[in-house]
Amino acid sequence: MSIADRQNWLSILAKAPTQELQDRVASMDSLPPYKVLRAAEIGAVMVQGRMGGTGDVFNLGEMTVSRCSVELQTGEIGHGYVQGRNRDKVRLVAILDALLQTHRRDHLMKTIISPLQAQMAKAKSQRAAKAATTKVDFFTLARGED
Amino acid sequence: MYVAVKGGEKAIDNAHAWLSEKRRGDKAIAEIGVGQIREQLTLAVNRVMAEGSLYDPDLASLAIKQSHGDLIEAIFLIRAYRTTLARFGKTRPIETTNMACIRRISATFKDAPGGQILGPTFDYTHRLLDFTLAADSETSVVESQDMSDAQMLPRITDYLNQEGLIQQEIQTGDEPGDLTREPLQLPAQRDLRLQSLTRGDEGFILGMAYSTQRGYGRNHPFVGELRVGGVVVEMEIPELGFSIEIGEIEVTECETVNQFTGSKSDPPQFTRGYGLVFGHSERKSISMALVDRALRWAELGEDNVGVPAQDEEFVLYHSDNIQATGFLEHIKLPHYVDFQSELELIRKLRCEAEIPSRDEEES
Incomplete structure (x- = not known):
């Protein structure tokens, strides 16, 4: 497992719609027993922006975040960080993060991560396609005042 | 008191x-x-x-x-x-260049690379009341046939930058100040000014921006680019030692292209103002860019002509509607003791001046 792999699945899980994630987990065979290292908790993080979009950093404002850490009996530790106040979702993310470090990874990638990724990509391109329908060409008219 | x-x-x-x-x-x-x-x-x-x-x-x-x-x-x-939430840390700076735009327009270039995307806008509506909404009508739905992939839209200011026509934004790597941690001290740097403006009252920031347009510190703004859309939020996770994406937020960004400066050593260049606001908030973000630009007078070597929008203390100390409403609305709470002392004082002053009270006049 590379850092990039873990970065990838944690990012997909964090951005996945809660209902979608819960449905997919519900269709899995049972979750293994786990110990809660840090109970799901809600807090905030400061979102930063850049002056002029590309320059120095400034503080834009906070957003709510939930986080949770669990440990499987086999020793794998999973962490979850997700936007919003959502204890149920972040607990699932932490459990899946731990499970994705076990031999079940390939199966989980196929049944949970890849379908979620495909679905989010679809939603994104639908949004882009909708925006594309509002693309205009302005043309300037010659003013008849010479 | x-x-x-x-x-x-x-x-x-x-x-x-x-x-x-x-x-x-x-x-x-x-x-x-x-x-x-x-x-x-x-x-x-x-x-x-x-x-x-x-x-x-x-x-x-x-x-x-x-x-x-x-x-x-x-x-x-x-x-x-x-104030009740624990702070888990800070995110990486959001990269608005990679924004998944639902709207993106430029008032400076008709043929902006990437095109003019109107998105869901009130612009060009007739501002006539739509009585069908009162009758619970269903809304129209945009049918999009082609599933185009979200394309990255180049920044208009980068376009101007290619010719060196606009002042560049530099990354010095300085740690930004945080208003929510340290009380605002003046003079403030641009990082604190932007944080203050983005959370400031929309009406106040709009009024300040409008005042610059009407001549109180004119800076000739053009909306170089206005974009609205989703940006991914990425955060360094201490437990992991690397960063992950934790979500997506919608923001509105406005970059203005303003009147140029130049000197004997530097050729003339456009200057810029910047607005970045949570959510779809165009009026606020354009206003913020205009006020940001006005407050940059010292750094850009302009004269302080004494107008409100150039006065950092005036703008920053009066833009927060929670501070303002707190101080304003407290005067409706009981001030009986305070007022009693004023009453005593005015009676005493009148007595000393030997002005007869109304009762005495009538008798």
Whole structure:
């Protein structure tokens, strides 16, 4: 497992719609027993922006975040960080993060991560396609005042 | 001066009970749900998130419901709530260049690379009341046939930058100040000014921006680019030792291209103002860019012509509607002792001047 792999699945899980994630987990065979290292908790993080979009950093404002850490009996530790106040979702993310470090990874990638990724990509391109329908060409008219 | 009073608990309880009854309104009408507010009053929700300085559409919707739609009261609720949250850290700076834009326009280049994308806009509507909405009509839905992939739109200012025509934004790597941690000290640097402006009252920032357009510190702004859309939020996770994406937020960004500066050593260049606001908030973000630009007079070697929009203290100390409303509204609370002393004083002064009281005149 590379850092990039873990970065990838944690990012997909964090951005996945809660209902979608819960449905997919519900269709899995049972979750293994786990110990809660840090109970799901809600807090905030400061979102930063850049002056002029590309320059120095400034503080834009906070957003709510939930986080949770669990440990499987086999020793794998999973962490979850997700936007919003959502204890149920972040607990699932932490459990899946731990499970994705076990031999079940390939199966989980196929049944949970890849379908979620495909679905989010679809939603994104639908949004882009909708925006594309509002693309205009302005043309300037010659003013008849010479 | 405010001197504490006691009592009135029963009356206060009853007043609050009545307040809640007023919030509910006529029970023959269905109660509004927080979900309905979040989905159907999105621009109000956006304003509460921006000025409450906390991105959470569910909380902002709840605050709007609780406050009967008084947005400043809702912002107050959000500001109070955020103080109860533990701070888990900070995100990486959001990269608006990679924004998944639902709207992106340029008022400076007709043929802007990437095109003019109107998105869901009130622009070009006729501002006529639509009575079909009162009749609960269903709305039209945009049919999009081709599934195009989201393309990255180049920044207009980069385009100008290629010719060196516009001042560059430099990354010095300086750690930004944080208003929520340290009280604002003047003179403030641009990082604190931008943080203050983005959470400032929309009406106030709009008024300040408008004043520069009307001549109180004119800086000739063009909207180089206005973009609205989703940006991914990435955060370094201490437990992991690397960063992950934790979500996506909607923001509005405005870059203005303003009148140029130049000197004997530097050729003339356009200058820039910047606005970045949570949610879809165009008016606020354009206003912010204009005020940001006006406040940069010293750094750009311009004269301070003494107008309000150039006065950092005036702008930053009066833009926060929670501070303002707190101080303003406290004067309606009991000031009996305070006023009593004023009464005593005025009677004494009149007595010394031997002005007869009205009772004596009448007799």
